[in-house]
Amino acid sequence: MVTIMKLPANLSRISFAASTVAVCFFGALLHGEDRPPNILFILSDDHAAKAVSAYDGSLNRTPHLDRLAAGGMLFRNASAANAICGPSRASILTGKHSHRNGMVGNIGVSSAFDGSQITFPKLLRDGGHQTALIGKWHLRSEPTGFDHWEILIGQGPYYNPPMLTAQGPTEHTGYTTDIITDLCLDWLQNQRDPAKPFLLLKHHKAPHRTWMPGPDHLTKFGDVFIPEPPTLFHDYGGLSRAATMQELEIDRHLHFYYDLKLPPRPGFDLSPNGYLVQARRFYETRFTPEQKQAWDAAYREENEAFYNALEAGMGHRDIVRWKYQRYIKDYLRTVASLDDNIGRILDYLDESGLAENTIVIYASDQGMFLGERGWYDKRWHYEESLGLPLIIRWPGVTGPGSETTRLAQNIDLAPTLLEAAGIAPPEGMQGRSLAPLLRGEEPEDWRRAVYFHYYEYPAYHAVNRHYGLRTDRHKLAYFYELDEWELFDLQRDPHELNNAWRDPHYRDILADLQNLLSELRTQYGDLHSDKIPFAELREMSVEEIARVSLEGPSEAP
Ligand code: CA
Numbered sequence: 100m101v102t103i104m105k106l107p108a109n110l111s112r113i114s115f116a117a118s119t120v121a122v123c124f125f126g127a128l129l130h131g132e133d134r135p136p137n138i139l140f141i142l143s144d145d146h147a148a149k150a151v152s153a154y155d156g157s158l159n160r161t162p163h164l165d166r167l168a169a170g171g172m173l174f175r176n177a178s179a180a181n182a183i184c185g186p187s188r189a190s191i192l193t194g195k196h197s198h199r200n201g202m203v204g205n206i207g208v209s210s211a212f213d214g215s216q217i218t219f220p221k222l223l224r225d226g227g228h229q230t231a232l233i234g235k236w237h238l239r240s241e242p243t244g245f246d247h248w249e250i251l252i253g254q255g256p257y258y259n260p261p262m263l264t265a266q267g268p269t270e271h272t273g274y275t276t277d278i279i280t281d282l283c284l285d286w287l288q289n290q291r292d293p294a295k296p297f298l299l300l301k302h303h304k305a306p307h308r309t310w311m312p313g314p315d316h317l318t319k320f321g322d323v324f325i326p327e328p329p330t331l332f333h334d335y336g337g338l339s340r341a342a343t344m345q346e347l348e349i350d351r352h353l354h355f356y357y358d359l360k361l362p363p364r365p366g367f368d369l370s371p372n373g374y375l376v377q378a379r380r381f382y383e384t385r386f387t388p389e390q391k392q393a394w395d396a397a398y399r400e401e402n403e404a405f406y407n408a409l410e411a412g413m414g415h416r417d418i419v420r421w422k423y424q425r426y427i428k429d430y431l432r433t434v435a436s437l438d439d440n441i442g443r444i445l446d447y448l449d450e451s452g453l454a455e456n457t458i459v460i461y462a463s464d465q466g467m468f469l470g471e472r473g474w475y476d477k478r479w480h481y482e483e484s485l486g487l488p489l490i491i492r493w494p495g496v497t498g499p500g501s502e503t504t505r506l507a508q509n510i511d512l513a514p515t516l517l518e519a520a521g522i523a524p525p526e527g528m529q530g531r532s533l534a535p536l537l538r539g540e541e542p543e544d545w546r547r548a549v550y551f552h553y554y555e556y557p558a559y560h561a562v563n564r565h566y567g568l569r570t571d572r573h574k575l576a577y578f579y580e581l582d583e584w585e586l587f588d589l590q591r592d593p594h595e596l597n598n599a600w601r602d603p604h605y606r607d608i609l610a611d612l613q614n615l616l617s618e619l620r621t622q623y624g625d626l627h628s629d630k631i632p633f634a635e636l637r638e639m640s641v642e643e644i645a646r647v648s649l650e651g652p653s654e655a656p
Pocket of ligand 1: 144183185465
């Protein structure tokens with residue numbers, strides 16, 4: 100015990116049978132030289148790695164995220180377990196796949212996150228961290244495991260957000276990305292207990308739909324042509340039927356008014372859906388007069404020019420191109436504010452001296468289609484959606500500007516942060532600590548593949564249910580309700596355009612990957628959840644979903 104305590108907290112990996120022993124150990128650390136690190140966990144919503152310049156740089160610049168990457172480790176191959184918002188958040192909190200934390204989809208009357216589960220914030224708090232959550236939660240149940248929380252209500256608006264705390268509702272005027280940062284800075288400066296290490300979850304709404312830019316960036320990219328992805332007009336040739344059944348095309352499904360801020364005009368039949376028109380009108384009623392004036396001024400001229408072009412006979416492809424430009428520019432404008440605000444909090448950590456003993460994590464809940472295949476939204480197993488940006492700066496541990504291509508997954512974050520605090524992960528946590536990778540080690544027994552499972556169908560955007568795996572070279576997905584597979588060779592076909600499922604050259608590889616998939620489904624206890632309709636799964640308790648996933652649905656009496 101004494102020997103162990105002399106190890107630096109951030110380098111020790113200690114397993115204890117009983118968590119109480121771990122807590123005692125942690126308590127000892129608190130009073131020693133090796134105080135466990137603080138943790139600032141910045142989570143965004145729908146931020147594609149392609150829109151972080153440390154990853155790509157073809158679309159935009161994110162100087163503050165790049166600065167974080169320059170001081171830490173960038174994960175090139177990080178994935179979600181279920182590439183949609185609420186389920187990804189639940190996987191992050193619990194370190195478990197969806198069928199084990201109960202959050203299989205976003206929608207459902209009784210499918211709120213079960214907050215009685217063990218989560219990493221609870222374990223950190225038990226171990227001595229002061230815990231806070233500020234920003235987007237979107238799990239439809241009250242947060243648990245936090246000494247302080249202030250959350251957006253549901254998705255939350257981009258402007259003037261009403262928020263909730265344990266003590267009741269709060270009101271704010273301004274841009275939500277700025278406000279979340281203001282609240283985090285206030286908590287760090289004025290409410291934090293300096294005697295304890297802290298865990299702060301700074302969770303942003305941006306850059307989630309409907310991509311409303313902040314006052315500082317309303318006209319950014321105004322005269323710039325953002326490069327179009329080569330697959331903007333992809334025809335889904337060779338892919339599964341699922342690809343043709345979806346409803347997330349920029350062309351057919353992105354709404355001119357709700358999504359693209361083009362007010363309807365008599366004589367033009369562009370904005371057919373009454374609900375979405377009402378929703379956009381509601382957003383605009385939330386503006387202050389000054390905000391409304393700036394907003395209208397930013398879009399007026401471009402909107403006018405578009406209507407004029409339509410009247411002059413603008414062709415269908417050019418209309419799609421216009422929609423893409425409006426979509427991507429608004430998206431990148433919200434990212435610009437996000438990045439500014441990451442800069443603000445990094446500055447504070449530097450100026451206060453906290454940076455020296457604070458782990459900073461940046462991640463998105465999943466990725467996002469930015470026009471690839473002609474799509475927006477996420478949900479899919481394709482890299483744009485399943486992949487996510489993940490950057491971790493751990494002072495004294497991560498090599499500055501380091502990178503890894505090892506396979507990481509959102510379920511790994513909980514065990515990673517527990518290890519950082521010297522707390523053993525509880526039984527049943529399915530992720531694996533990334534700490535060896537962060538230390539620059541090359542573990543020989545690192546995982547060969549990540550497993551994923553998307554459940555939410557039938558539902559918005561009509562993405563069929565599928566499960567599968569990704570190795571460092573291949574992607575295999577099974578659309579079980581269609582009995583169709585997709586297999587991609589990521590080395591030869593990084594854009595996942597050539598489905599090799601029926602290619603005889605890949606017969607052996609397919610068989611090997613299908614075996615590996617069976618092993619993963621056994622390992623994670625997800626053998627039967629595909630046999631149960633989503634509408635039934637989403638109404639089940641955590642225990643029921645875990646049981647039927649392992650054992651199968653009960654026989655009717
Ligand atoms: Ca999301």
